[in-house]
Amino acid sequence: MTFDVHAIRKEFPILGRQVNGRPLVYFDNAASAQKPLAVIEAMSSVMRGSYANVHRGLHTLANETTQAYEDAREAVRRLINARSVEEIVFTKGGTEAINIVAAGIGASIQPGDEIVLSVMEHHSNIVPWNFLRERRGAVLKWVEVLPDGSLDMESLGKQLSRKTRVLALTHMSNVLGTVPDVKRAIEMARAVGADVLLDGCQAAVNLSVDVQALDADYYAFTGHKLYGPTGIGVLYGKRAKLEALPPFEGGGEMIETVTREGITYNAPPHRFEAGTPPIVEAIGLGAAIQWLERQDRAAIGRHKQALLERAVAALHGVNGLRIHGLAAGKGPVLAFSLEGAHPHDIAQILDRQGVAIRAGHHCAQPLMSHLGVSATARASFALYNTLDEIDVFAEALSKARSMLS
Numbered sequence: 001m002t003f004d005v006h007a008i009r010k011e012f013p014i015l016g017r018q019v020n021g022r023p024l025v026y027f028d029n030a031a032s033a034q035k036p037l038a039v040i041e042a043m044s045s046v047m048r049g050s051y052a053n054v055h056r057g058l059h060t061l062a063n064e065t066t067q068a069y070e071d072a073r074e075a076v077r078r079l080i081n082a083r084s085v086e087e088i089v090f091t092k093g094g095t096e097a098i099n100i101v102a103a104g105i106g107a108s109i110q111p112g113d114e115i116v117l118s119v120m121e122h123h124s125n126i127v128p129w130n131f132l133r134e135r136r137g138a139v140l141k142w143v144e145v146l147p148d149g150s151l152d153m154e155s156l157g158k159q160l161s162r163k164t165r166v167l168a169l170t171h172m173s174n175v176l177g178t179v180p181d182v183k184r185a186i187e188m189a190r191a192v193g194a195d196v197l198l199d200g201c202q203a204a205v206n207l208s209v210d211v212q213a214l215d216a217d218y219y220a221f222t223g224h225k226l227y228g229p230t231g232i233g234v235l236y237g238k239r240a241k242l243e244a245l246p247p248f249e250g251g252g253e254m255i256e257t258v259t260r261e262g263i264t265y266n267a268p269p270h271r272f273e274a275g276t277p278p279i280v281e282a283i284g285l286g287a288a289i290q291w292l293e294r295q296d297r298a299a300i301g302r303h304k305q306a307l308l309e310r311a312v313a314a315l316h317g318v319n320g321l322r323i324h325g326l327a328a329g330k331g332p333v334l335a336f337s338l339e340g341a342h343p344h345d346i347a348q349i350l351d352r353q354g355v356a357i358r359a360g361h362h363c364a365q366p367l368m369s370h371l372g373v374s375a376t377a378r379a380s381f382a383l384y385n386t387l388d389e390i391d392v393f394a395e396a397l398s399k400a401r402s403m404l405s
């Protein structure tokens with residue numbers, strides 16, 4: 001296997017387009033990644049050739065689509081090295097995956113039970129736990145972030161206690177790019193008897209994830225950042241954990257028997273897949289994973305690190321620019337502030353030069369307040385980005401600097 005970024009780019013049709021008369025430079029990958037033809041065609045092909053509802057029919061199309069849907073589940077299992085496909089629940093996104101766990105655990109939360117979160121969590125890994133604060137009297141405890149953007153393990157040690165029910169932690173920050181030492185964090189949580197949910201929305205595409213080696217109880221991620229479609233996400237849960245977790249939504253497919261007197265629920269994963277699932281989207285995610293399996297992921301990892309290093313070096317050269325988060329081993333996400341310039345203005349000036357970056361609070365307001373800003377600009381890189389694009393970005397940023405100062 002070799003990695004040739006120019007060959008890869010040809011597989012992503014959108015990368016051929018122009019924006020404002022310039023070749024598109026797409027650096028908004030942490031928000032959502034672009035899709036290769038393999039994904040577009042897999043989704044189109046199922047709708048053209050074999051589409052039917054899953055798990056219900058005894059006819060050929062139903063069987064073919066069910067097979068493709070379950071093959072996608074197996075592809076997800078391989079991606080994160082889960083023990084079995086029963087541990088893989090399809091959801092409509094990373095957000096829903098976290099909500100399933102929070103609501104399920106919430107059913108047995110007592111007032112005063114504690115949920116430990118880090119200050120760098122995405123709102124998706126905060127708000128579902130806040131529901132338990134509002135509805136069940138849970139207490140949210142916050143783990144601090146150090147000045148370089150790394151997770152403060154001492155603070156984690158202080159926040160964990162026998163009252164901790166859950167440690168809910170990102171596997172990679174969508175703002176700082178930080179990859180906390182989650183293995184150590186899980187060991188620490190285990191020592192106090194807490195469950196651990198990892199938010200892998202950024203990590204699933206940027207790291208090699210092994211849920212068995214990590215020993216995470218739950219792992220949530222989303223398809224659309226992994227070169228797959230929107231509308232599909234994954235909840236991994238250890239089999240025993242999922243078996244003990246109450247269902248989230250009620251409806252068809254998630255039951256075993258329904259009588260007038262009572263209902264029994266299906267076993268996981270189907271217990272958590274009420275109603276018709278996102279069939280085509282799951283098949284699209286499966287295609288994205290199979291496509292990634294055909295690439296040299298180690299070479300891709302090195303390529304993204306090279307992009308990050310080039311970008312950090314270029315940004316260091318811009319007057320008045322502050323990078324948020326430079327922890328060792330960080331992922332290819334660069335949030336930054338430019339003195340005297342609003343992040344939205346920076347993003348708009350860059351857009352005029354064909355460069356797509358994000359500006360805002362990135363659904364991480366506790367982190368913004370920790371950083372002392374209300375918003376930042378953010379460039380994030382994917383396997384199809386090139387070193388030349390980093391140079392275009394740096395030049396566009398210098399132009400923004402001179403226009404805004």
Ligand SMILES: Cc1ncc(COP(=O)(O)O)c(C=O)c1O
Binds near residue numbers: 096201
């Ligand atoms: C770290 C992190 N967690 C959770 C999410 C939510 O993912 P989704 O919007 O696909 O549900 C995101 C997406 O931005 C994210 O970056």
